[in-house]
Amino acid sequence: MKTEIIAAGFGGQGVLSMGKILAYSGLMDDKEVTWMPSYGPEQRGGTANVTVILSDERISSPVLDTYDIVIALNQQSLDKFAPRVKAGGVLIYDTNGIHKHPTRDDITVYPIDAMDAALELGNTKAYNMIVMGALLEAMEYKLPMENVVKGLKKSLPERHHKLIPLNQQAIEKGRTLLKK
Amino acid sequence: MEEVRLMKGNEAIAHAAIRYGCDGYFGYPITPQSEVLETLEALMPWDTTGMVVLQAESEVAAINMVYGGAATGKAVMTSSSSPGVSLKQEGISYIAASSLPALILNVMRGGPGLGTIQPSQADYFQAVKGGGHGDYHLIVLAPSTVQEMADFVGLGFDLAFKYCNPAMILADGIVGQMMEKVVLPEQRPRRTDAEIREQCPWAVTGREGRRKRNVVTSLELESDKMEVINHKLQEKYREIEANETRWEEIGTEDADWLIVSFGSVARISTKAKELAEEEGLKVGVLRPITLWPFPSEAIRKAADGKKGILVVELNAGQMVEDVRLAVHDALPVKHFGRMGGIIPSPSEIVNALKGMVND
Numbered sequence: 001m002k003t004e005i006i007a008a009g010f011g012g013q014g015v016l017s018m019g020k021i022l023a024y025s026g027l028m029d030d031k032e033v034t035w036m037p038s039y040g041p042e043q044r045g046g047t048a049n050v051t052v053i054l055s056d057e058r059i060s061s062p063v064l065d066t067y068d069i070v071i072a073l074n075q076q077s078l079d080k081f082a083p084r085v086k087a088g089g090v091l092i093y094d095t096n097g098i099h100k101h102p103t104r105d106d107i108t109v110y111p112i113d114a115m116d117a118a119l120e121l122g123n124t125k126a127y128n129m130i131v132m133g134a135l136l137e138a139m140e141y142k143l144p145m146e147n148v149v150k151g152l153k154k155s156l157p158e159r160h161h162k163l164i165p166l167n168q169q170a171i172e173k174g175r176t177l178l179k180k
Numbered sequence: 181m182e183e184v185r186l187m188k189g190n191e192a193i194a195h196a197a198i199r200y201g202c203d204g205y206f207g208y209p210i211t212p213q214s215e216v217l218e219t220l221e222a223l224m225p226w227d228t229t230g231m232v233v234l235q236a237e238s239e240v241a242a243i244n245m246v247y248g249g250a251a252t253g254k255a256v257m258t259s260s261s262s263p264g265v266s267l268k269q270e271g272i273s274y275i276a277a278s279s280l281p282a283l284i285l286n287v288m289r290g291g292p293g294l295g296t297i298q299p300s301q302a303d304y305f306q307a308v309k310g311g312g313h314g315d316y317h318l319i320v321l322a323p324s325t326v327q328e329m330a331d332f333v334g335l336g337f338d339l340a341f342k343y344c345n346p347a348m349i350l351a352d353g354i355v356g357q358m359m360e361k362v363v364l365p366e367q368r369p370r371r372t373d374a375e376i377r378e379q380c381p382w383a384v385t386g387r388e389g390r391r392k393r394n395v396v397t398s399l400e401l402e403s404d405k406m407e408v409i410n411h412k413l414q415e416k417y418r419e420i421e422a423n424e425t426r427w428e429e430i431g432t433e434d435a436d437w438l439i440v441s442f443g444s445v446a447r448i449s450t451k452a453k454e455l456a457e458e459e460g461l462k463v464g465v466l467r468p469i470t471l472w473p474f475p476s477e478a479i480r481k482a483a484d485g486k487k488g489i490l491v492v493e494l495n496a497g498q499m500v501e502d503v504r505l506a507v508h509d510a511l512p513v514k515h516f517g518r519m520g521g522i523i524p525s526p527s528e529i530v531n532a533l534k535g536m537v538n539d
Contacts, residue, residue: 020359023186023359024186027184027186027361032361033186033359033360033361034358034359034360035186035358035359035360036354036357036358036359037357037358039211039212039297039353039357059360059447060447060448060450060451060454061447061448061450061451061452061526062354062358062444062447062448063354063444063448063451063523063524063525063526064451064525064526065525065526065527154186
């Protein structure tokens, strides 16, 4: 098993922390993991992205041409990374603010409205965990939820552990959003 | 068995320094390595091991604090990124001239000048050919994984003390910023004053009536004496070359083509090797782990019977010169690199290789 993922969006949408939680969840599931962020001023606005690789074997390159799964949370990221989904791969994108939708027919495309789902949940800060739910559902490799919860515990500071049930709820809600 | 953790390369450096029993860290923040200082401040080792962590007023101050600490036989280190490491060069030359052990980390970013904060390997020349003035060498280690970031702290200090010579970990923004699994070394106690006096008889620890005074200096105004010092340094460098050259080879034996890369780029090259093999090209990867001493002999042996060597680096062509010297133009040697903080993708490397094959 090897899953190569990139998540991209605006700085502040939480793609880096979502990637971190995913990486920790993979670690808890005994996988080799690599988490590579774009770093620098983009964390304070602009476009941020994170590559996460989960694998049974030693991971060679943290830098990739194409991905099994691309998550694009704004138009710029969609334009940049939709062409880089492997044939047969998965593209998840948030439809908010998107005016040019993807046209590829050799991949599975899941448009989602994660902000709407977060609002339904009553907490817009859970946005990235909604997206993570969609990702977990779309992944061929099924990460057991108990290890995702362990991943949440590992990556969140102790003072935020009271938020873990909310995050779990958001992930479960995100799982229901996938419609082709 | 130590717990497996997930951390950034920069964080691993900080944890490993404390666990090595490092006596002091002196630094000044700069992207992409500020997490080293931040992590040390968060871990507060002064409360546990007694390690000093100090944010100096500048990079120049930090390297001179390292010089002072090293002169007393303490295990001391500093870290910075390219522009900051340039500022440290005078101090590094003095530390090398004084034959003192110290550890310097450079998490390279794009240059010249303030350049960019994105990854680069453009400080290869600076690290292996001097950087500062005078005939000296640093022992230069190039990590390609977060685990190696952690491991090379101990290795760097051990080599620095074994040869009384400064060692440098030459990393880049990729390996500094990315998170991977890491098993940290076990906590070692800091050396006691008695141990330092025993292991470092040259250290300025206070005479206390025990012996002749020790003098640590890089100044010698008499040329006859200075040349003796120069020869001694060169002898030491030949000994390091003979004993401490390290490298890794991936599938070099039955390959037709060889890629030579260091640090994180060696991993992108390994992925390129896998892609090239799908297209029927037989490729091996040789990764120098010590950039000085350089694995010239290993490259010469690995190049035997090959059709050509592609050297891939995040610069305009620096290590490629040492590869050419190693093989004496016995086969074609080409360079492929990206600059300005751009990281080549595996397929770009495959294309560069194909260009060489079709030449």
